[in-house]
Amino acid sequence: MEHSFLFQALVFLLAAVLCVPIAKKLGMGSVLGYLLAGILLGPYIFGFIGKEGEDILHAAEFGVVMLLFIIGLELNPKEFWGMRKSILGFGSIQVFGTTALLFLCFIYFFHWSIQMSLAISLSISLSSTAIILQTLKERGLSNSVAGQASFSILIFQDIMVIPILAILPLLAIPGVAPIASKQTSIIDGLPGYIQTLVVFGVIGLVYGITRYIVSPLLHLVVKVNLKEVFVAASLTIVIGVSYTMTLVGLSPALGAFLAGIVLASTEYRHSLEATIEPFKGLLLGLFFIAVGSTINFGIITAKPILIFSIVLAVMFVKGVVIFSIGKIFKMSFRNNILTAILLSQVGEFSFVLLNFSSTLYIIPKDLFELLMAVTAITMVITPILLVIYEIIENKAFKSTLGEPKQQADEIHSMHKVLIIGFGHFGSTIGRFLRANGISATILDHDPDRVGLLRKMGFNVYFGDGTDLDLLYAAGAEKAKYLIATIDPPEVNQEVISLVKKHFPHIEIIARAKNRYDAYDLLDMNVDSIYRETLYTAVHLAVDVLTKLGVRAYTAERKGYDFIKFDEDSIRKLAKSRHDKKQYILSAREQIELQEKLLSEDMHFNLTQNDSAWDSEPMNNNSK
Amino acid sequence: MNKKILILFAHPKFENSRIHKQLITAAKNHPDVYIRDLYQEYPNFNIDIKKEQELLLKYDIILWQHPVYWYSCPPLLKQWIDLVLTYGWAYGDGGNKLEGKLILNVVSTGGRKEAYSKDGGNKFSLNEFFLAFQQTATLCKMNYLPPFAIQGSHKLTESEIGIHSKNFQLLLTLLQNGLINSETSIPSQSLLNEFILTLKS
Numbered sequence: 001m002e003h004s005f006l007f008q009a010l011v012f013l014l015a016a017v018l019c020v021p022i023a024k025k026l027g028m029g030s031v032l033g034y035l036l037a038g039i040l041l042g043p044y045i046f047g048f049i050g051k052e053g054e055d056i057l058h059a060a061e062f063g064v065v066m067l068l069f070i071i072g073l074e075l076n077p078k079e080f081w082g083m084r085k086s087i088l089g090f091g092s093i094q095v096f097g098t099t100a101l102l103f104l105c106f107i108y109f110f111h112w113s114i115q116m117s118l119a120i121s122l123s124i125s126l127s128s129t130a131i132i133l134q135t136l137k138e139r140g141l142s143n144s145v146a147g148q149a150s151f152s153i154l155i156f157q158d159i160m161v162i163p164i165l166a167i168l169p170l171l172a173i174p175g176v177a178p179i180a181s182k183q184t185s186i187i188d189g190l191p192g193y194i195q196t197l198v199v200f201g202v203i204g205l206v207y208g209i210t211r212y213i214v215s216p217l218l219h220l221v222v223k224v225n226l227k228e229v230f231v232a233a234s235l236t237i238v239i240g241v242s243y244t245m246t247l248v249g250l251s252p253a254l255g256a257f258l259a260g261i262v263l264a265s266t267e268y269r270h271s272l273e274a275t276i277e278p279f280k281g282l283l284l285g286l287f288f289i290a291v292g293s294t295i296n297f298g299i300i301t302a303k304p305i306l307i308f309s310i311v312l313a314v315m316f317v318k319g320v321v322i323f324s325i326g327k328i329f330k331m332s333f334r335n336n337i338l339t340a341i342l343l344s345q346v347g348e349f350s351f352v353l354l355n356f357s358s359t360l361y362i363i364p365k366d367l368f369e370l371l372m373a374v375t376a377i378t379m380v381i382t383p384i385l386l387v388i389y390e391i392i393e394n395k396a397f398k399s400t401l402g403e404p405k406q407q408a409d410e411i412h413s414m415h416k417v418l419i420i421g422f423g424h425f426g427s428t429i430g431r432f433l434r435a436n437g438i439s440a441t442i443l444d445h446d447p448d449r450v451g452l453l454r455k456m457g458f459n460v461y462f463g464d465g466t467d468l469d470l471l472y473a474a475g476a477e478k479a480k481y482l483i484a485t486i487d488p489p490e491v492n493q494e495v496i497s498l499v500k501k502h503f504p505h506i507e508i509i510a511r512a513k514n515r516y517d518a519y520d521l522l523d524m525n526v527d528s529i530y531r532e533t534l535y536t537a538v539h540l541a542v543d544v545l546t547k548l549g550v551r552a553y554t555a556e557r558k559g560y561d562f563i564k565f566d567e568d569s570i571r572k573l574a575k576s577r578h579d580k581k582q583y584i585l586s587a588r589e590q591i592e593l594q595e596k597l598l599s600e601d602m603h604f605n606l607t608q609n610d611s612a613w614d615s616e617p618m619n620n621n622s623k
Numbered sequence: 624m625n626k627k628i629l630i631l632f633a634h635p636k637f638e639n640s641r642i643h644k645q646l647i648t649a650a651k652n653h654p655d656v657y658i659r660d661l662y663q664e665y666p667n668f669n670i671d672i673k674k675e676q677e678l679l680l681k682y683d684i685i686l687w688q689h690p691v692y693w694y695s696c697p698p699l700l701k702q703w704i705d706l707v708l709t710y711g712w713a714y715g716d717g718g719n720k721l722e723g724k725l726i727l728n729v730v731s732t733g734g735r736k737e738a739y740s741k742d743g744g745n746k747f748s749l750n751e752f753f754l755a756f757q758q759t760a761t762l763c764k765m766n767y768l769p770p771f772a773i774q775g776s777h778k779l780t781e782s783e784i785g786i787h788s789k790n791f792q793l794l795l796t797l798l799q800n801g802l803i804n805s806e807t808s809i810p811s812q813s814l815l816n817e818f819i820l821t822l823k824s
Contacts, residue, residue, distance in 0.1 A: 546666075551638055553699075556666035 011048045015041050016285050025468075030138060031131050032383035034285050035376075038292020056290040062242070063283025064130050064348055066276050068158070068253040069238050071133060071151075072260015073273050080261055083152055090149055090325055091156020094343070097321040098125040105313055115171045119362045120371065122164050123353035124314060126157045127343040129253070130284055131379055135342065135386065140466070140491045144446045145331060146338040153322075153343060161251045161349050165356065172360040202248045206241055206255055210262040218268050234275040237263070251349075287348065288379075295376040296369050303370065310374050315344045315381065332448050334393070341385045345378035393462045394473070416480040417441070418506075420465035420495050422449060425511055425532060426485035430458070440483075441474050465495035468502060476503045484510045489517040496524060515570060522574040538563050625799045629682035630658045630729075633689040633700035637662065640690065642731040642773050642784055647688075649788040653795050657682070661699050668702055675707040680720060684798050685765075687756070688729040690776075694745070694752040696728075704759060713763045725798065725805060726760045727768035727815060728753055729791070735775035736814075749774075750812050766805035771815040790816055797822075 015037035023033025041048040102121035106112045112120070132150055133142075141147040214237055221233045241259040242252030263272060300307055319340040326336035351372065358368040417433065417440035419426050426442070433440055442460045444450055453460040463470045465484070476482070482499055486492040489512070496508055509528040512518040521529050542559035546552045573596060630650055634643050637660075650656050659678065665671075679685065689696045711718050730749075738744045739752075749772055760767035771794055773779070773787045794815065797803045809818050 551663060552666035553635055553662040554638065 008048075011041060012286065012289060015289065020285070030285070031134050031288055032380065034288030035292040035380050035383075038289035039295060039380075040292075041289065042293035042295060042297075044295075044297035056286065056293075060283050060287035060290050061348060061352075062252075063280055063285075063287045065242050065252045065256045066238055066280035067130055067133060067284060069241075069256035069260040070273055070276055070280055072257040072262075073264050073269055074260075077261050077265065083148075083155075086149065086152040086329075087156050089329065090152045091160075093325050093328070094153045094321055095125050095157060095160050097324070098318055101317045101321060102314065105317060109313070110310075116363050116367075119168055119171050119357045120354070122167065123350045123357060124346045124371070124375065125318075126160070126347040126349045126353070127154065127318070128345050128347035128379055128382075129154045129158065130287060130348055131345060131382060132342050134284065135383065138466070139386075139463070140445050140486060140488065141338075142488075144335070144338075145448060146335040146342065149326070149329075149331065149335070149339050150342045155257075157347070157349070158251060158254050158257065161254070161353070164353055165249065168353065168357055168362065169360060171357075171362050198248055199250060202244060202250065203258065206244065206258050207262055210237070210241075210259045214259075214263070215266050215268070218266070222268070222271075230271065231275050234272050235279070237272075238276065253349075291348070291376050291379055294372060295380075296373045299366075299370050299373050300377075307370060307373055307377070310370075311377050311381070314346060314374065315378055318344045332451070334451060335448060338389065341382065341389055344385070345382040346375040350375050390463055394470075416478070418443065418471075418474060418476060418479045418482045420482065420484050421486040421492075422446075422453065422460070423485070423487060425487070426483070429483055429485065434458075441479070443470065443474055466491065466498060468498060471499065471502070476506065479503070479506055482506045482508050484508060486511075487513075489513045489520065492517075493520060493524065496521070496526060500524070518570055519574045519577055522571065534563060534566060538566075625655050626683040626725075626801060627681065628653075628656045628684045628686065628795060628798060629678060630656060630686045630688050631661060631700065631703065632658055633661045633687070633697045633703070635662055635697050635699070640731075641781070642776050642779070642787070643688070643690065645781075645784050645788040646729070646773075646791050649792045650795065653792060655799060656795060661703060662697075665699060668699060670703055670706050672706050672709070675703065676709075676712060676720070679707070679724075682724070684725040686727060686729050691730050691732040691749075691752075691772075695755070708759070708763055719764055722764040723805075724765045725768060726765045728756055728770040728772075730770055731773045731776045733776050735778070736772075739774070748812060749814065768803070769809055769811070769813060769815050769818070773816070787816070790819060793819055793823075 016034060019037035019040070020030045020033035023036060024030060040046055099118075099121045102125065103117050106117035106121060107114065110117075132154060136142045136147045136150065142151075218233060221229055237259060238256055241255040245252045245255030263269060322340040322343050323336055326339060331339070354363070354368055354371050354375070357363050358365060363371070417438060419430050419440045419442045422430060422442050422444040423446075426444075430440055430442060439459065442453065442458055443463060443465050444453070444460060445463055450460050450462045461470055461474045465471060465486070476499065482503075484492050484496050484499075486495060492510065496510060499506055499508060507528070508526050510521050510526050510530065512521055512529045512531045514531065514533055518529050518531055538559045541562075542555045545555040545558070550558075632643070632647065634640055637643060647658060650658055657678075687696065687700060689700055695701070708714065708721075709718075710716070713721050732739065732749065734743070734745060739747065739749045741747075745752075749770055753770055757767045771791065773784070779787075794803075797819065803815075809815065
């Protein structure tokens with residue numbers, strides 16, 4: 001079916017706009033929504049997308065590249081280096097273990113040839129970076145144990161794409177396969193060791209260029225102060241790196257990830273992230289839609305048993321391997337299950353690898369189609385499994401603990417306070433309230449912590465506050481105060497806007513990460529804002545003043561004055577911030593704001609005279 | 624045997640004070656005197672009651688040293704009185720931990736002595752304003768002495784303040800050696816510094 005470009009764009013966007021909110025409403029996450037949209041648009045239901053689905057898929061794979069760039073940005077080199085053990089440990093066991101088990105499975109149960117089994121098991125041992133990271137982020141699990149483990153494995157998988165691409169041609173049956181024409185890298189003709197050298201050289205080059213050329217260039221670009229130039233520059237970085245990597249036959253995603261890490265330590269980190277984010281989101285959405293649309297229902301209806309037995313075998317093997325890794329590394333049962341579910345699908349790189357194998361004639365065309373269907377189906381199943389997991393998780397809690405413990409005090413047992421997020425910040429609040437006889441209802445997304453807190457008798461729900469049903473379940477309708485303490489400001493703000501919309505009676509008390517976060521919260525009409533950095537920093541400064549010889553009480557009062565002054569000025573500046581054109585906060589703007597702030601500080605009267613009691617006039621009277 | 628003196632010093636604006644700076648310096652050079660700087664110790668008014676009570680037990684003579692604000696003490700000293708002098712410990716049933724201790728106010732006032740009289744702007748004497756302190760001490764079975772007051776603080780020159788602080792040192796010595804004690808008969812409406820001067824001459 002041929003359609004004009006505009007019509008296609010309209011259909012895609014409309015499908016996304018309709019399906020994603022519905023999926024989210026049903027608690028399924030956006031990934032499933034996109035996939036369903038793709039299935040609807042695909043040739044088997046409405047037929048808006050025909051064969052071009054695969055082309056779209058290739059174009060949309062760029063969304064994965066951008067996703068990895070952003071992940072790199074969020075991870076600085078130090079953190080990355082700190083993760084090297086888990087990347088190698090988790091990752092290698094996952095890839096090799098899964099490959100080996102699947103290989104045996106294919107040989108014995110499906111009676112495929114050795115070459116074919118090996119090529120397929122290698123290809124589908126990889127999981128979907130796009131689905132997993134998107135899901136982790138959406139559910140606020142990125143920093144949980146399960147999230148970190150999944151992330152390590154995914155990084156290793158992305159690295160493994162390169163050697164697998166190198167191994168596959170060796171599996172081709174000589175004479176049948178044409179010389180690998182798929183590979184267009186410029187170093188193909190060179191001997192192995194030189195190729196290796198070139199590969200490392202390029203990685204070093206990417207590092208060097210990003211570090212010493214791109215960063216200064218960005219500085220220049222920012223000075224031009226044109227938003228679109230910065231957008232262009234951001235895209236240039238991502239596309240440039242990807243292109244360089246494909247030249248030498250490396251995964252563009254890996255290159256983007258590397259560039260992201262290098263740029264993470266520059267001041268443009270947040271602006272880059274904010275600029276790339278919408279592109280990434282759209283392309284990823286497109287990617288998922290494309291995956292949905294390429295599911296060949298013809299094959300599925302023709303060979304349902306074969307396909308679903310492969311799906312089952314693949315997901316089962318993957319799950320079991322992850323679960324065993326978890327056991328080896330002594331992860332908790334809950335985290336283990338969660339990681340196993342998260343990584344159980346076949347990934348988008350598998351599309352690439354399978355396609356490559358197919359062009360090498362290692363796997364026949366019909367089997368390739370079939371495996372594509374398998375891959376897509378596993379991608380659809382993962383988010384569904386996750387939803388089921390969360391339901392069971394919350395049910396299990398209720399049945400094991402029965403009714404939440406009743407406090408003697410009527411008022412307290414009503415749980416008027418909801419705490420969202422129970423990390424370092426939230427837990428301090430919860431402990432303090434509990435020490436004063438107020439038991440709050442807590443929402444947290446770390447399975448380990450939830451388990452522990454339940455044992456301690458806290459009323460805890462698993463999941464984060466972005467889930468409306470969970471908020472209802474936690475008794476948001478009856479709650480009087482909601483304390484939003486989630487670490488990533490975006491998630492925190494998401495919770496707040498959700499609560500504001502559905503439970504307008506609740507007074508929101510919010511943690512703000514920093515000034516900029518506080519500005520956003522003020523824009524959302526949240527009045528009780530607590531900047532996590534302000535009070536501690538002023539407190540420290542007060543102690544320094546005292547150590548320097550200023551009277552403790554005077555320093556204390558100056559501290560409180562300063563906090564009040566700062567809170568007033570943030571409200572003032574929040575308004576003036578909108579005098580400018582709407583624009584994401586660039587590094588340059590941050591500096592401008594800082595400048596305004598500092599000049600505002602000049603009005604802070606350090607020699608305030610507070611000698612309230614003065615009897616001098618009285619003295620004169622009495623004369 | 625020397626008696627031990629505890630100075631409970633409360634001045635929210637000590638850095639601007641001329642009189643108390645000299646008095647504190649004088650007291651610092653005096654052996655067996657412990658100065659407890661309340662505003663430095665508890666800038667956020669969160670008084671450690673147990674610690675304060677334990678300290679009180681170790682001393683025989685207690686001085687409330689402070690500037691006079693609105694005919695009374697600064698708020699932290701009032702907070703100290705409210706929190707530390709607890710029922711069953713300082714007063715009431717079994718509250719006899721402070722029994723027999725000597726206590727007095729050491730103060731500075733902006734107004735001169737004449738202002739604190741029937742015909743002055745303040746209408747009452749300092750002794751009358753401090754009846755609340757006196758009764759507090761009495762309820763805690765302590766012996767309350769008339770205040771040691773440095774008055775007309777705004778008009779005093781440094782050297783005049785110096786004379787006062789010499790006098791203050793003399794007071795500390797007299798108290799330590801038991802030369803001023805609960806039996807000493809001091810006229811009820813007089814100030815302790817005036818009384819010392821009569822002793823001198």
